[in-house]
Amino acid sequence: MNDTQIIKILASIIAQSAPLMLAVTGETITERGGVINLSLDGTMLLSAMTGFVVALQSNLMLEGMGITGNMLPVLLGFAAAALVGILAALLIAWGSIRLRQDQVAIGFVLTLLLADMANFLGQNHTRIPGPSVAYMPIPLLKDIPALGPMFFSHNLAIYFAFLVVGLAWWWTYKTQPGLRLRGVGDRPESAFARGIKVNRLRYIYTAIGGALVGIAGATYSLSIKLGWSDNHILGIGWIALAIVIFGGWHPVRGAFGAILYGATKALATVLQQAFPEVPVVLFNSLQWLLMLGVLLLAGSKGLQRLVDIVPRPLQRPLARSLRVAAPQSLGKVFVEE
Amino acid sequence: MRVELQDIHKAFGQVHANDGISLALEPGRIYGLLGENGAGKSTLMKILSGYQLPTSGTIRLDDHAISFSSPSDALRQGIGMLYQDPLDFPALLAVENFQLAYQDNLLLDLKSGAEQLRTHGARFGFAIDPHAYVDTLTLGERQQAELIRLLSLGAEVLILDEPTTGISAEQKEVLFDTMRHLAHDEQKTIILVSHKLEEVQQLCDEVAVLRRGKLMGTKPVPCPTGDLVRLMFGEEIARTQKQSFNAGECVLKLDNITSCSEELSIEDISLEIREGEVLGLAGLEGSGQQILLQACAGLLPVSNGTVLLDNIPLEGKSSVFSRIPKLAPAVLIVGFAWSLIRLLSQQIMGLHFAGGITISLLLAGLIWLIGTVLAAWSEQSPYHAFQQRGGAYVPAGRLEEGLIAELSLTEHMALAAATHTFIIDWEKHRAEISGRIQQYSIVGRPATLVDELSGGNQQRAMLALLNQPLRLLLLEHPTRGLDVTSANWVWELFQERRREGTAIMFMSSDLDELFEHSDRVAVFSSGAMSRILKTEETSVDELGHLIGGHRLLTD
Numbered sequence: 104m105n106d107t108q109i110i111k112i113l114a115s116i117i118a119q120s121a122p123l124m125l126a127v128t129g130e131t132i133t134e135r136g137g138v139i140n141l142s143l144d145g146t147m148l149l150s151a152m153t154g155f156v157v158a159l160q161s162n163l164m165l166e167g168m169g170i171t172g173n174m175l176p177v178l179l180g181f182a183a184a185a186l187v188g189i190l191a192a193l194l195i196a197w198g199s200i201r202l203r204q205d206q207v208a209i210g211f212v213l214t215l216l217l218a219d220m221a222n223f224l225g226q227n228h229t230r231i232p233g234p235s236v237a238y239m240p241i242p243l244l245k246d247i248p249a250l251g252p253m254f255f256s257h258n259l260a261i262y263f264a265f266l267v268v269g270l271a272w273w274w275t276y277k278t279q280p281g282l283r284l285r286g287v288g289d290r291p292e293s294a295f296a297r298g299i300k301v302n303r304l305r306y307i308y309t310a311i312g313g314a315l316v317g318i319a320g321a322t323y324s325l326s327i328k329l330g331w332s333d334n335h336i337l338g339i340g341w342i343a344l345a346i347v348i349f350g351g352w353h354p355v356r357g358a359f360g361a362i363l364y365g366a367t368k369a370l371a372t373v374l375q376q377a378f379p380e381v382p383v384v385l386f387n388s389l390q391w392l393l394m395l396g397v398l399l400l401a402g403s404k405g406l407q408r409l410v411d412i413v414p415r416p417l418q419r420p421l422a423r424s425l426r427v428a429a430p431q432s433l434g435k436v437f438v439e440e
Numbered sequence: 441m442r443v444e445l446q447d448i449h450k451a452f453g454q455v456h457a458n459d460g461i462s463l464a465l466e467p468g469r470i471y472g473l474l475g476e477n478g479a480g481k482s483t484l485m486k487i488l489s490g491y492q493l494p495t496s497g498t499i500r501l502d503d504h505a506i507s508f509s510s511p512s513d514a515l516r517q518g519i520g521m522l523y524q525d526p527l528d529f530p531a532l533l534a535v536e537n538f539q540l541a542y543q544d545n546l547l548l549d550l551k552s553g554a555e556q557l558r559t560h561g562a563r564f565g566f567a568i569d570p571h572a573y574v575d576t577l578t579l580g581e582r583q584q585a586e587l588i589r590l591l592s593l594g595a596e597v598l599i600l601d602e603p604t605t606g607i608s609a610e611q612k613e614v615l616f617d618t619m620r621h622l623a624h625d626e627q628k629t630i631i632l633v634s635h636k637l638e639e640v641q642q643l644c645d646e647v648a649v650l651r652r653g654k655l656m657g658t659k660p661v662p663c664p665t666g667d668l669v670r671l672m673f674g675e676e677i678a679r680t681q682k683q684s685f686n687a688g689e690c691v692l693k694l695d696n697i698t699s700c701s702e703e704l705s706i707e708d709i710s711l712e713i714r715e716g717e718v719l720g721l722a723g724l725e726g727s728g729q730q731i732l733l734q735a736c737a738g739l740l741p742v743s744n745g746t747v748l749l750d751n752i753p754l755e756g757k758s759s760v761f762s763r764i765p766k767l768a769p770a771v772l773i774v775g776f777a778w779s780l781i782r783l784l785s786q787q788i789m790g791l792h793f794a795g796g797i798t799i800s801l802l803l804a805g806l807i808w809l810i811g812t813v814l815a816a817w818s819e820q821s822p823y824h825a826f827q828q829r830g831g832a833y834v835p836a837g838r839l840e841e842g843l844i845a846e847l848s849l850t851e852h853m854a855l856a857a858a859t860h861t862f863i864i865d866w867e868k869h870r871a872e873i874s875g876r877i878q879q880y881s882i883v884g885r886p887a888t889l890v891d892e893l894s895g896g897n898q899q900r901a902m903l904a905l906l907n908q909p910l911r912l913l914l915l916e917h918p919t920r921g922l923d924v925t926s927a928n929w930v931w932e933l934f935q936e937r938r939r940e941g942t943a944i945m946f947m948s949s950d951l952d953e954l955f956e957h958s959d960r961v962a963v964f965s966s967g968a969m970s971r972i973l974k975t976e977e978t979s980v981d982e983l984g985h986l987i988g989g990h991r992l993l994t995d
Contacts, residue, residue, distance in 0.1 A: 293527035297541035298512025428531045
């Protein structure tokens with residue numbers, strides 16, 4: 104394998120991880136507020152289908168009017184997908200906040216329902232070519248050796264994913280509204296006592312998270328795994344949910360988790376090519392073994408020992424960066440009185 | 441700020457929690473609000489702090505009638521409430537907790553926040569590390585942080601709900617000094633909600649007593665404690681007298697034991713408790729008392745020395761299965777070696793070698809897994825051995841550790857019964873628990889879920905579920921959060937057990953309780969245990985000294 108091949112693989116890892124990063128970030132924001140949106144898998148399927156079909160149909164319409172090569176159809180596709188994500192998320196928020204039902208139960212049923220809906224509604228649009236997000240390398244930056252092709256030779260959807268991760272981190276940790284978001288998920292009764300409208304915030308962040316999940320779905324069908332087929336991206340939503348936990352409800356760590364997942368997947372493909380006799384299953388289970396290992400390490404005292412051996416001034420920042428705390432009120436109904 | 445409550449009524453369904461309460465509170469004074477559990481103190485303060493609206497009645501601040509739409513509205517108008525469990529955010533940094541909803545700026549400025557937290561803290565004599573996580577602070581520090589926040593937001597009236605439960609004696613002194621300063625020098629109005637008479641006497645200028653939702657009267661303090669008790673209960677109750685006991689056989693013997701929790705370790709502790717004896721453990725919260733109790737019950741491993749219960753070492757039963765997991769590394773090594781030999785002797789190629797390694801890994805993992813599961817299934821933990829041999833452990837966290845919130849009393853009985861049958865005989869358990877509900881005067885029915893019971897009744901339920909007879913009873917804070925009558929009643933139960941020959945060891949942060957009920961007292965200070973003192977031969981002063989980590993006066 105030469106350098107160009109390696110860089111190509113790395114670039115594809117970055118691209119492949121982007122939609123997963125979006126979904127993870129969306130769900131992280133939602134769960135930070137204390138709502139758990141378990142419908143990710145179904146939502147992503149339905150939004151992938153919707154995004155593709157809307158882009159396809161609007162593109163056909165524009166072509167009928169004699170306009171081609173326009174970004175509009177793809178943007179419309181993303182908007183429709185975001186809307187699907189918002190609607191699914193709001194359904195969960197409404198069921199748990201207003202009807203005070205179990206979020207896990209609603210989410211679980213919803214994910215099954217939406218997945219079937221996607222397959223049913225999309226049955227006439229399977230396996231046909233359609234529009235996709237245009238390749239758009241960033242001038243100048245793309246010419247940096249190695250880094251350029253890896254990070255700056257993608258399309259807008261991929262850049263957007265990275266932008267969203269950065270924004271989410273900045274919002275959660277550097278702004279007053281972000282602090283309130285963290286507070287609401289941690290202890291809603293304290294937040295309420297300080298005059299924060301807990302349930303309104305929960306609606307808002309669940310919707311924002313849902314929109315990102317929807318966009319993630321459309322990123323698959325319009326950029327990564329083009330088009331639509333039955334159960335096009337089945338299982339990705341569950342993986343995203345797992346990575347949220349893996350990333351300790353932190354947007355940047357979640358993004359790393361998504362990239363790590365993509366990297367082990369790419370590694371599996373490479374290994375598979377190198378050892379064609381070995382069953383594929385063995386390599387495909389690599390990513391799960393890795394995650395299991397990291398979670399076990401995080402749950403053990405190993406990390407504390409690591410903190411203890413570094414120089415004193417570094418201990419506190421290190422401990423802080425390793426600290427994982429699930430939102431304490433995750434999945435719990437809060438009744439304002 | 442002058443606060444006037446006029447004819448406040450609050451009804452929850454049939455229950456009249458506040459029944460026409462009128463009270464005037466002047467600035468610059470500290471008021472005590474006394475009453476039994478359920479007397480209506482909390483309701484009245486929730487109304488004053490904006491959590492609940494009164495059914496009828498008016499609140500006047502500086503002669504303006506006002507009404508609060510929410511707690512934050514009340515704080516804007518100058519009324520701040522400090523809860524027993526402060527309403528803060530455990531997952532955040534102290535400075536983030538301080539800044540949350542403090543200002544409306546978009547960007548956080550943790551630097552200036554930390555500065556403000558420090559300067560405001562210094563003003564009131566509190567030192568909070570702005571960059572510590574809230575859940576690493578002690579309860580006392582969390583209270584201080586919350587007070588700083590309330591005061592810096594302009595609270596003129598401060599309500600403190602049972603603030604001294606669970607904080608150290610020094611923190612209590614600091615808190616009381618600050619309250620005196622705030623009232624007498626800064627003209628704040630301070631209300632201390634409490635059921636501890638001593639504290640009210642110590643801190644307050646005036647006290648209001650509630651009973652069954654009605655204001656029974658106000659009194660300037662200090663005043664004779666008997667007067668307050670008469671207002672609270674209608675009559676003066678005699679405190680339980682300690683009975684002499686005839687020490688019998690040795691029940692529990694500790695021989696140089698060493699044990700530790702995640703935070704602290706206790707080393708080389710030796711002691712003996714005889715039948716019918718009560719040993720009290722004093723000390724600040726987290727000084728090692730709890731570790732000792734848990735080690736005695738087999739809940740924490742003892743790394744050195746032995747715990748003897750009735751002269752037999754307390755230990756769990758291990759099983760043959762527990763050896764199986766130890767086979768795993770052997771299998772792994774043999775598998776690796778076998779593959780390596782075959783590779784080196786060129787019987788197999790690289791890929792088969794990798795396969796061999798993978799298979800040995802999987803095999804070792806499987807053996808380890810099966811062994812661990814079988815061992816876990818067949819072993820008996822030391823705690824279960826402790827229970828089987830007549831020990832009982834009553835934790836302080838009633839709903840967290842002692843009871844299961846979602847289960848009814850009958851279901852608890854079925855779990856706690858001495859003998860179990862595969863098919864549960866609900867009739868029998870219902871009859872049994874009905875009897876005990878009567879005997880322990882629990883306000884509830886067999887079908888009542890335990891989280892519907894009040895705190896005092898939960899405590900009674902926990903005690904009612906203990907089986908007869910017991911050899912050793914270990915208690916964490918047996919009367920925390922109970923009013924005087926309930927506490928006395930609980931101790932009467934323990935006295936009865938003691939007459940039956942049960943040995944009792946308990947920890948408490950209430951010195952009076954320790955003095956009144958123990959035969960001997962041991963004091964813990966950062967993991968070290970003092971010489972065990974006979975209660976008659978020591979004094980509150982001496983205990984206070986020891987708790988603070990000083991040496992024994994007589995040494």
